[in-house]
Amino acid sequence: MRDLNLKGTEYFEAVARLGTVTKAAKELEVSPSAVSQQLGQLESQFGVKLFRREKRRLILTLEGDRLFQTLTQAFGAIRxxxxxxxxxxxxxxxxxxxxxxxxxxxxxxxIASFAAENPDWNIRVDATPDFSAFETELVDFDLRYGHGGWAGLAETCLLHDFVLPMCSPAYLEELRGYSDDPKEQLRRARLIDSVKMLFRWDLWLASNRIEVPDLTYPFRFDRSSMAIELAKQSGGIALDSVTLCLPELQRGELVPFCTDFAVIDFPAYWFVCPPRHLNRRIVRRFADWIEAACADHEAQMRGFLEGVGCTFRPETGH
Known part of the structure; x- marks a missing residue:
């Protein structure tokens, strides 16, 4: 490709398409002699005639037609x-x-409310448990679940999470039919395991000094949304995030299993990106919007849990 006369191919394509040097020169905004010179150089390079003259028109030779068809496809792809x-x-x-x-x-x-405030922006949400590799992926920021502390990245805690055992009112009544003792109820209960939660049943049971012989999980999910849905359907007790199911608690579709056990309270949801990304106005705008939305949500969660008699146990890690 180094010795290919690219300007010559451009001039040749215009002449072949328009039929005359004059028309091609007008389209290219050059002189007819400049076009003729480039055509001559191209024919010398290929060692063949690309046109034959019939009256006042230039007609492609077989070789010229082959080159023209190829260039038409190539220039079309480039355009x-x-x-x-x-x-x-x-x-x-x-x-x-x-x-x-x-x-x-x-x-x-x-997110529709943010989109309505920023109608000129296309918003793509990539829902995955994998964190972004910002040096190789075109991602503006992550909304991460974790304990924080990601080296080299700017991070802001958006939301504390509140984790507690929850179930449907019907399932709670079923357990109370076995015993009035919450610990005994837990030993008989179907425990739903959310495998990606930072606080899972084994840790929670140990911290509350509850022994469950032969601890097993009849249901294990890698998505909290599935564990919460099963708990709503009286499938068992889910140890999960109030952040993700506050509406179900407010409607009474889920209830705290027992308010004697303190709610685990810890910083869990984070706005994370390389520091340079914060220089983008839309990133700062989204950060401000989500911080306000999260503050409102956290106040609602805390108010609801306090209203039903829950206490809180701050945690910073395992």
């Missing part, structure tokens, strides 16, 4: 690529990565 790149550059995109359950149950019902 399409340029159009796509230009359009992509003109469109304003915001890409967010978020854990699946938080994305579906918390962010999903709220």
């Amino acid at each position: 399409n690529a340029r159009s796509a790149i230009t359009h992509q550059r003109a469109v304003r995109n915001l890409t967010i990565r978020v854990s699946p359950s938080f994305g579906v149950r918390w962010l999903g019902p709220r």
Whole structure:
């Protein structure tokens, strides 16, 4: 490709398409002699005639027609690529990565309000438990679940989580039919395991000095949304996040298993990105919006739990 006369191919394509040097020169905004010179150089390079003259028109030879067909496809592909790149550059995109359950149950019902305030932006939400590799992926920021402390990244705690055992009112009545003792109820209960929660049943039982012989889980899910849904359907007790199911608690579809046990309270949801990303106005705008929305949600959660008699046990890690 180094010795290919690219300007000559451009001039040749215009002449072949328009039929005359004069028309091609007008389209290219050059002189007819400049076009003729480039055609001569191209024919010398290929060692063949690309046109034959019939009256006042130039007709492609067999070799010229083959080159023209190839160039038509190549130039078309280049024009399409340029159009796509230009359009992509003109469109304003915001890409967010978020854990699946938080994305579906918390962010999903709220993000329309942010979109309405920023109608010129296209918002992509990538729901995955995997954190972004910011140096190789085109992601503006993560909404991460964890204890924080990600080296080299700017992080802001958005939301404390409140974790406690929850079940349906019907299932709680069923357990109370066995015993009035909550510890004995837990020994008989079907425990639903959310495998990606930071605080799981084994840790919670040990911290509350409850022994459950032969601890087993008839249900194990890698999505809190599935564990919460099963608990709503009286499938067992879920040890899970109030952040993800406050509406179900407010409607009475779920209830705390027992308010004698303190709610685990810890910073859990974080806004995370490279520091340079905070220089983007839309990133700062989203950060401000979600901080306000999370503060309101956390106040609602704390108020609800206090209202039903829960106490809190702050945790900073295992």
